[in-house]
Amino acid sequence: MSSSERSSDHSGGVLSIVATPIGNLDDLSERARQVLASADLVAAEDTRHSGRLLQHLGISRPMMALHDHNERGRVERVLEVLGQGQKVALISDAGTPLISDPGYVVVREARAAGYRVTPIPGPCALIAGLSAAGLPTDRFLFAGFLPAKRSGRQAALEQLRKEPATLVFYESPHRISDLMQDMVEVFGAGRECVLGRELTKTFETFYSGSAETVLGELQADPHGAKGEFVVMVRGADASPEDAGSSVDTDKLLELLIAELPVKKAAKIASELTGLGKNELYQRALALKPD
Incomplete structure (x- = not known):
């Protein structure tokens, strides 16, 4: 049976890529809830974290840890379950799997083996941030997390300095000030930036303005080094x-x-x-x- 034929055979195993809330639990879709409730196996980045989500939803399903450090070793187990005609739901700690989260290897191998892989769309921090940032969204480039060390981070930013598309990054709270300082130095103090912190959560905050202004606001905010960040930067001029x-x-x-x-x-x-x-x-x- 060809890959395309098996992909259209809904009686076979199905791998569902399920987006989960990035903060507000009410953002989980009803379809996502139904898929999780009917899954024969839930492959989760952190079973303890996702276990609390399933408990909140009143769902009890078999779970398996699948994260960056063990993903290649768990592929065979996922394919085995799919081969039995069962349903696997892949979730990450928050947001959409594979978007700076594990799942690439499993999805690629499942598709290569001819199993149906279907997205269950929902929360995604980069899309949520862009939708409220007021920056151009006709073209954007998602660069995920930049290198932790300053030299590597500045080198990566230098490669993107002339990119005309809106740039989107993720960053952790303990490196956000360093990242903004590097942006001031590499992109220029006047480059327009928007930072989204703790999106959809109680203390959701946006900082916007020039890179230098945003850095100052961030450093002046006593909560500026808390929570997860989506960093959005206006693209460079065409020339x-x-x-x-x-x-x-x-x-x-x-x-x-x-x-x-x-x-x-x-x-x-x-x-x-x-x-x-x-x-x-x-x-x-x-x-x-x-």
Whole structure:
């Protein structure tokens, strides 16, 4: 039987990719509830966390842990259950599985084996954040979590500095200030940003404005280092180098470093031209007289 034939055979095993709430439990759809209640096996990123969700829903089903560290080893078990014509529901700790969450290997192998894989749509932090951010959404690029170390993070941001699509990242509370500082340095202090914190939860908060303004608001908020973040950044101008075409950037830097420290000169030039502060800092160092 071909893959397409088996995929259309609803009497066979079915792998359902079930989106679960990112905060507010009322966001779980009725369809998702029914799929979880009828599953022969629930593959969960954290069985303890998801067990509390199922208990809240009054659902008791067999569960299996499936996370980043054991996913490849659990594929055969999932395929075995599907091969018996049974139903498997895949869930992550919150939101839509596979979106910066486990599940890619299982979904790919299930599809390759010809089993039906069906999405049960629902909450997704990046979509929820974009819908309320007020940034362009005709094109966006989701980059997930950036590297934890500053050097790797700045290198990743540098690769995205000229990307015209709206950029979306996830970040943890203990690294959010460092990320915003890096964005000020790489994207420029004036790049428009929106941060969504604790989306759909009691203390949902949005910070918006220039990268420098958002960084300041975040640091001033006593709750700014708590909760999970969706970080959204307006894309670069179609021709980012043209942002400084109305002025001679090197001439501007020469005038500024004659009166100011190099770091301050680069910051001001970044605000005036829209170019990255790191790039301008290096150019200012090269221009500075010995």
